[in-house]
Amino acid sequence: MQGPRPVVLSGPSGAGKSTLLKKLFKDYENIFGFSVSHTTRQPRPGEVNGKGEGIHRPPMAMAGHSDLFPLCSVPSKAAVQAVQAQNQICVLDIDIQGVKNIKRTDLNPIYISVQPPSIDILEKRLRDRKTETEESLRKRLTAARVDLELSKEPGLFDLVIINDDLEKAYSELKETLLEEIKKTQESRKS
Numbered sequence: 001m002q003g004p005r006p007v008v009l010s011g012p013s014g015a016g017k018s019t020l021l022k023k024l025f026k027d028y029e030n031i032f033g034f035s036v037s038h039t040t041r042q043p044r045p046g047e048v049n050g051k052g053e054g055i056h057r058p059p060m061a062m063a064g065h066s067d068l069f070p071l072c073s074v075p076s077k078a079a080v081q082a083v084q085a086q087n088q089i090c091v092l093d094i095d096i097q098g099v100k101n102i103k104r105t106d107l108n109p110i111y112i113s114v115q116p117p118s119i120d121i122l123e124k125r126l127r128d129r130k131t132e133t134e135e136s137l138r139k140r141l142t143a144a145r146v147d148l149e150l151s152k153e154p155g156l157f158d159l160v161i162i163n164d165d166l167e168k169a170y171s172e173l174k175e176t177l178l179e180e181i182k183k184t185q186e187s188r189k190s
C-alpha cells in the first residue's frame with residue numbers, strides 16, 4: 001500500500017464532522033485530500049474525481065447536507081488510492097454503511113466516529129444551522145438514533161469523539177491523526 005493511511009470520519013448529520021474538518025484543513029493545509037465520486041461540478045484543484053464504483057452508501061444517506069462537502073464522497077478504492085499517491089491523507093466522510101463497506105477493502109484507514117453529546121443537543125444544533133425543514137430534521141434525527149446504536153459495535157471505530165466542547169473534540173481528532181500527519185510531512189521533506 002502506497003502513501004498515507006486514509007481517514008474515515010463518520011457520524012450522524014449535524015455531529016460536527018464538517019466543522020472539525022474545516023479546522024483540520026486550516027491547520028494542515030495541503031496534507032489532506034478528498035476523493036470525490038458523485039459530482040455535479042468540476043473537481044476543485046487538488047480533488048480527485050473518482051468513478052464511484054465499488055463503495056456505495058444508500059441513497060437516503062446521500063441526501064446529507066454539508067457546506068464543506070456539497071457532494072458526498074463515496075469513492076472507489078482507486079479514487080482513494082489516487083489521493084494516497086499524491087501523498088495526501090484521504091478523508092472519507094461516510095455513513096455507517098459506508099464504513100462497513102470500507103472495512104471489506106484493504107485500504108486500512110483510521111476509523112473515527114463523531115457523535116453529538118445527546119440527541120437533544122443534536123436537534124438544537126441542526127435547528128440552529130437553519131438548513132433543515134421539519135421533515136428533513138425528523139429524518140436526520142431518526143437516522144442519528146440508528147447511527148448511534150450501530151456505532152456501538154465493538155471494534156468498529158478506532159476512536160469515538162463526543163463533540164461536546166469543540167476545542168476538546170478537535171484536540172482528540174488532531175492527536176489521533178498526528179502520527180500520520182507527521183509521517184506525511186516528513187516524507188515530503190525527503
Ligand SMILES: Nc1ncnc2c1ncn2[C@@H]1O[C@H](COP(=O)(O)OP(=O)(O)OP(=O)(O)O)[C@@H](O)[C@H]1O
Pocket residue numbers: 011012013014015016017018019020064065066067125126128129163164165166167169
Ligand atoms: N462542539 C460544538 N458545539 C456547538 N455547536 C457545534 C459544535 N460542533 C459543531 N457545531 C455546530 O453544529 C452544526 C452541525 O455541525 P456540522 O455542520 O459540522 O455537522 P456535520 O456532521 O458535518 O453534518 P452533515 O453531515 O449534515 O454535514 C453546525 O452549525 C456547527 O457550527
